[in-house]
Amino acid sequence: MSHLSIFVQYVGQYMKTRLTYRSDMVVEIMSDLLFQAVNLIFILVVFGHTNLLSGWSKDEIIFIYGFFLVPFALFSTFFNIWDFNERYIVKGELDRILTRPIHSLFQVILERMELESMFGVVTGLAVMFYAGSNLGLTISWYDPLLFLLFVLGGAFVYAGIFISLATISFWSDSRTDIMPMMYNIGNFGRYPVDIYNQIIRYVLTWILPFAFVGVYPAAFFLDKTEWYGYAYLTPVMGIFFFSLSIFLWNIGVTKYRGAGS
Amino acid sequence: MNSMIHVENLTKEFKSYSSRSGLKGAFRDLLTRNYKIHRAVDSISLDVKPGEMIGYIGENGAGKSTTIKMLTGILTPTSGEVLINGMNPHKEREKFVKTIGVVFGQRSQLWWDIAVQESFRLLKKVYNVSEEDYNSHMAMVIEALDIAPLLDKPVRKLSLGQRMRCELAAALIHNPPLLFLDEPTIGLDVLVKLKIREFLKELNKQYNTTVMLTTHDLSDIEALCERVVMLDEGKIIYDGSLSQLKTSWGEGKQIQFHFKTPKTRDELIRSTCQQLVVWEPGENENTWTANVTNDEDIISQVIGEVVANHQILDLKILETSTEEIIRNIYEEGIIHG
Numbered sequence A: 001m002s003h004l005s006i007f008v009q010y011v012g013q014y015m016k017t018r019l020t021y022r023s024d025m026v027v028e029i030m031s032d033l034l035f036q037a038v039n040l041i042f043i044l045v046v047f048g049h050t051n052l053l054s055g056w057s058k059d060e061i062i063f064i065y066g067f068f069l070v071p072f073a074l075f076s077t078f079f080n081i082w083d084f085n086e087r088y089i090v091k092g093e094l095d096r097i098l099t100r101p102i103h104s105l106f107q108v109i110l111e112r113m114e115l116e117s118m119f120g121v122v123t124g125l126a127v128m129f130y131a132g133s134n135l136g137l138t139i140s141w142y143d144p145l146l147f148l149l150f151v152l153g154g155a156f157v158y159a160g161i162f163i164s165l166a167t168i169s170f171w172s173d174s175r176t177d178i179m180p181m182m183y184n185i186g187n188f189g190r191y192p193v194d195i196y197n198q199i200i201r202y203v204l205t206w207i208l209p210f211a212f213v214g215v216y217p218a219a220f221f222l223d224k225t226e227w228y229g230y231a232y233l234t235p236v237m238g239i240f241f242f243s244l245s246i247f248l249w250n251i252g253v254t255k256y257r258g259a260g261s
Numbered sequence B: 001m002n003s004m005i006h007v008e009n010l011t012k013e014f015k016s017y018s019s020r021s022g023l024k025g026a027f028r029d030l031l032t033r034n035y036k037i038h039r040a041v042d043s044i045s046l047d048v049k050p051g052e053m054i055g056y057i058g059e060n061g062a063g064k065s066t067t068i069k070m071l072t073g074i075l076t077p078t079s080g081e082v083l084i085n086g087m088n089p090h091k092e093r094e095k096f097v098k099t100i101g102v103v104f105g106q107r108s109q110l111w112w113d114i115a116v117q118e119s120f121r122l123l124k125k126v127y128n129v130s131e132e133d134y135n136s137h138m139a140m141v142i143e144a145l146d147i148a149p150l151l152d153k154p155v156r157k158l159s160l161g162q163r164m165r166c167e168l169a170a171a172l173i174h175n176p177p178l179l180f181l182d183e184p185t186i187g188l189d190v191l192v193k194l195k196i197r198e199f200l201k202e203l204n205k206q207y208n209t210t211v212m213l214t215t216h217d218l219s220d221i222e223a224l225c226e227r228v229v230m231l232d233e234g235k236i237i238y239d240g241s242l243s244q245l246k247t248s249w250g251e252g253k254q255i256q257f258h259f260k261t262p263k264t265r266d267e268l269i270r271s272t273c274q275q276l277v278v279w280e281p282g283e284n285e286n287t288w289t290a291n292v293t294n295d296e297d298i299i300s301q302v303i304g305e306v307v308a309n310h311q312i313l314d315l316k317i318l319e320t321s322t323e324e325i326i327r328n329i330y331e332e333g334i335i336h337g
Helices: A002-020 A022-047 A058-078 A084-090 A094-098 A104-112 A115-135 A143-171 A178-188 A198-207 A215-221 A225-254 B022-031 B064-071 B093-099 B116-126 B131-145 B160-171 B190-207 B218-224 B242-249 B265-271 B296-309 B322-332
Strands: B005-018 B034-048 B053-058 B079-084 B100-104 B178-182 B210-214 B227-232 B235-241 B252-259 B278-281 B287-293 B312-319
Touching: A002 A022, A002 A104, A002 A115, A002 B116, A022 A058, A022 A115, A058 A115, A058 A143, A058 A215, A084 A094, A084 A104, A084 A143, A094 A104, A104 A225, A143 A178, A143 A215, A143 A225, A178 A198, A215 A225, B005 B064, B034 B064, B034 B235, B053 B064, B053 B218, B064 B079, B064 B178, B064 B210, B093 B100, B100 B160, B116 B160, B131 B160, B131 B190, B160 B190, B190 B210, B190 B218, B210 B218, B218 B322, B227 B242, B227 B322, B235 B242, B242 B322, B252 B296, B265 B278, B265 B287, B265 B296, B287 B296, B296 B312
Parallel strands: B053 B210, B053 B227, B100 B178, B178 B210
Antiparallel strands: B005 B034, B005 B079, B227 B235, B252 B287, B252 B312, B278 B287
């Protein structure tokens, strides 16, 4: 429980600093919204040329995109540590983290969280409801529960991959361009995996399982029974990849070399 | 065992690769790399008793910071044993760091954008300090460091001296029995330095806090530490009292003469031929320095003889400063220590 109360303290401080820089917050939310709108327009443009994509309709793809936005918002809020190498390893900020009595990863997450990204949950839900009503989807009593489970699973998949990548910095502090590349690969999970070839599909399912952040769990709500197995696997993949990343992190910390001085 | 810090054969090696020269070398580097192992800390052993204040000195790159980082649990040692407060810093890091306070002079512990007291509140939560403990202990710290007027200011608006005092207070929120200070007075003015020294003495007296201090400012060490540990190329080259260091190394005294007319070395040697004096030229031909052993008779004899033979305008007797002693040790190595 002490972790929870520390979390609450950090959130309180975060709000205080953010409220002193109100205009920053507005700009950030606006740019997030713009980014989401551009992606949506891209989907609409593609469907201006065709009505079906491997048997998926426009509204279904929009629904998947809407679903994707929710775990992605959770990920961006808490686990978006793309600048970990620069900030904590090269500048040696991890020294400070390691002299405090809380798990180092937890502290990094608390320091790097960006609560305004949570706004993505709202847009995601709006997009889903819009596409869902076009498709005439109904909501059963267990849907919200599974939705929560799948969203958490998806966010953990994302978090697991990005934390694992961040741990590379413990071994080599040279800058790599792997993070932006990973963001692009992550976007692949927003589209039905059966539009890709076998190899990409395999990679997106088992190696960099971004498909579990978008298409697999969303397919469940679209009543695509052939994908149910994958959908149910989402929380399992989330827990597995997240645990793996924590395991790697714990080894990595012992390899930390510190910055000079 | 009643030592606060117990270190045995502590070693830290860093692996770095050296690149070959030329384009051909660069291609060869792609295939096989030449690794070089650099020992930053080379099997040091150390015992510190509770309540001791020890100064840890050495040149840049001697391994001071690396040692401190191993003792605070930031770096994992390559080999050797560390036991602090009966705990291994690497096995039980989270429990261990609750018993130490750390101040890195070059790095801030405080949150940049929020007021100092908010930082303190957050740290109080992080260290899980109760309200009563916090109030009774921090009242003294805030009073002694004179930071009460700074508490509601954001850290980014503080001057370096103000920030440093707040950093020190932040490191003491959980009232740790052991405090590591890595160059805490770097870049500070004399008044702030004095205040911090006074405070550390007070802290040591009141709570029997053990302090391990690294600094390049030897006056800090003279003011605070009875014991110094000197490090060179990762090895401890001296571990003992500061006064011992001074007597065994700072034996000589210097007498600086300012003559009315230019002098040559031969002239001076001739006039003091009965004594063991080494003459060194000063800024110009009129000033010369005589290095003699620290013996009152010899000093007065040398002065007498010089004054009898030459006209002088001024004369000064200088004692070798700690700074010089340390410099000599580094230049000559510890041969007759």
